[in-house]
Amino acid sequence: MNALYDIIFAPFIEFGFMQRALGGALLLCLSACPVGVFLMLRRMSLAGDAMAHAILPGAAAGFLLYGLEIVPMTVGGLVAGVVVALGAAAVSRLTVLKEDASMAAFYLISLALGVLIVSLRGSPIDLMHVLFGTVLALNDEALGLIGGITAVTLAGLFVFWRALIAECLDPLFLRSVSKLGPPVHFVFLGLVVLNLVGGFQALGTLLSVGLMMLPAAAARFWTGQVISMCVVATLVGAASVISGLLLSFHLSLPSGPSIILSAGVVYLLSVLVGPRGLPSRRSRSLRHRAA
Amino acid sequence: MSQQSLAFRDLTLGYDRHPAVHHLSGTVPAGSLLAIVGANGSGKSTLLKGIVGVLKPMDGAILRPASMRLAYLPQQSELDRSFPARVFDLVSLGLWPRRGLLGRHKAEDRDRLEAALAAVGLKGFATRGIDTLSGGQLQRALFARVLLQDADLILLDEPFNAVDHKTVEDLVALIKQWHAEKRTVLVVAHDLELVRAHFPQTLLLARRLVNWGPTAQVLTPANLALALHFHEAWDDNAPWCAPGDTHDHARDDHAHEHHHHAHQHRGAA
Structure with missing residues (x-):
């Protein structure tokens, strides 16, 4: 029992930086995981990846001007992300190019610009920080920011829930009953x-x-x-955060990859044993109901 | 139901400056049951999208009173059937006109939804995933959504596609019931026998209007030959449509409106 305490609870009880890391990452799960569910359902799973690259030049510009300060880097990242999202969406709506292609073009430009900006001032270590983050060094400012983002996201999802569902399921129908169709896409990208x-x-x-x-x-x-699905995703995210932080703490592994690899393990397990994963396929082929 | 009619005034709808519906004029009196018939690419779906407001007219206008409540059933292919939704989630979208973005669904809404599902023959299906439905069952669910919308003007885009005989019969019965309730119903359909049997009025399109009136007078061999042998491909070098040029059926006194319109579009191919 004591060993269990030492392994699981002690790190979070005894170390302030672990508490902050846990608090910040759990808050992030609360908002990022449901957003991820909608990205996936909109067949935009890879767009998340593209957008993550797209915010780099903004963050890097903030970093270049103010050093490792959270507010300028965040504002810069937001601006760059919104520019890329709006640009990609606008090009895909006004020209023949599909949204995935226009987003690829915009994020590549953005990423290259970001790397260039970081190299203007920083060392490779600075770039590593921007790219890989440091959950173990969250200060009050960063925690406050994440808390604010979580609140805004949950409020946004609550207000636009019905429109988001309708926009994924039957976009033409939504446009026939409401003017929210096109704006809700941009709210979501935001x-x-x-x-x-x-x-x-x-x-x-x-x-x-x-x-x-x-x-x-x-x-x-x-x-x-x-x-x-949103609830399950949030729980999976929370479990990955806890397990990733503990692995990082006990085995001296970098925290970010530990968290993501933990989530990766849950994903692979879900493919193998989830009721809608591979088992459903096998049982379907062997048995069928009478009616 | 509203007694106001829907009207097209020298309406041109299209994509990329090429007309898909070309200079259409006419009035759909309130309470009409109108079939919209034509070959692929003749502008049927485009016309419905124009009425709904998804597509803005390139020229002319669609006149419908602001108070007119509208229900639109897009083609089934527009729907994401892999989306994790239950029949309840799909059909309850029909409550949007009443409850909007944030209004809570009330007990009476739930009762109306159950009644709508029963009316389309899907009693007990509320919690089924839409990915488990057959094409016919999905179409029944979408008709239940139309029922919930309680609209004055009902627009159905190819509702009988990929649907078996029995389901077509049931769906036609619902459409006739809406007609009896004095709602205006516009249905895009391909099956001419079905149109002849059940639709008093027909609008025959070949991008431009071929004919519009009582079904028996519209679906004549001569008109159908005209409608089915139009050029489907766009002509990129078609001349600009000039005032008065291709007004097959538009009244001449509308021609002057072209001068005031900012957009230009190509003439019919």
């Missing part, structure tokens, strides 16, 4: 950017999308309803 920006402090730009998408993809195997 939430995606917000959560990626919140995530890059804790996990870095590259890994924050992992906490968004892996729990969502895992949750798809367990339930057939959007609301429960």
Whole structure:
């Protein structure tokens, strides 16, 4: 019993930085995981990845001007993310190019610009910080920011829930009963950017999308309803955060990859044993109901 | 139901400056049951999208009173059937006009939804996933959504596609019931026998209007030959449509409106 306490509880009780890391990452799960579910259902799973790269030049510009300060880096990241999201969406709506292609173009430009900006001032270590984050070094400012992002995201999802569902399920129908169709897409992209920006402090730009998408993809195997999918994804995210932080603490592993790899393990397990994963396929082929 | 009619005034709808519905004029009196018939690419779905407001007219206008409540059933292919939703979630979208974005669904809404499901023959299906439905069952569910919308003007885009005979019969019965309730119903359909049997009025499109009136007078061999042999491909070099040029059926006194319109579009191919 004591050993269990030492392994699981002691790190979070005895070390302030572990408490902050846990608090920040759990808050992030609360908002990023449901956002990831909607990204997945909109067939935009890879768009999350693209957007995560897209915020880099903004964060890097903030970093270049003010050093490792959270507010300028966050504002910069938000601006870059919104520009890329709006640009990609506008090009896809006004020209022949599909949204995935226009987003690829915009994020590549953005990423290259970001790397260039970081190299203007920083060392490779600075770049590593921006890319991979440091959940173990969250200060009050960063925690407050993540808390604010979580609140805004949950409020946004609550208000636009019905429209988001309708926009995924039957977009033409939504446009016939409401003018919300096109704006809700942009509101949603805004939430995606917000959560990626919140995530890059804790996990870095590259890994924050992992906490968004892996729990969502895992949750798809367990339930057939959007609301429960969001709950399952959030729980998977929380479990991954706890396990990742503990692995990082005990084995001296970097925290970000430990969290994401934990989520990856849950995802693979879900593929193998989830009721909508591989088992459903096998049982379907062997047995059928009488009616 | 509202007694106001729906009207097209020299209406041109299209994509990328090429007309898909070209200079259409006419009035759909309130309470009409109108079939919209034509070959693929003749502008049937485009016309419905224009009425709904998804597509803005390139020229002319669609006149419908603001108070007119509208229910639109897009083609089934527009729907994401892999989306994790139950029949309840799909059908309850029909409560949108009443409850909007944030209004709570009340007990009476739930009762109305159950009644709508029963009316389309899907009693007990509320909690089934839509990915488990057959094409016919899905179409029944979508008709239940139309029922919930309680609309004055009902627009159905190819509701009988990929649907078996029995389901077509049941859906036609619902459409006739709406007609009896004096709702205006516009249905895009391909099956001419079905149109002849059940639809008093027909609008025959070949991008431009071929004919519009009592079904028996519209679906004549001569008109159908005209409608089915139009050029489907766009002509990229078609001349700009000039005032008065291709007004097959538009009244001449509308021609002057072209001068005031900012957009130009190509003439019919």
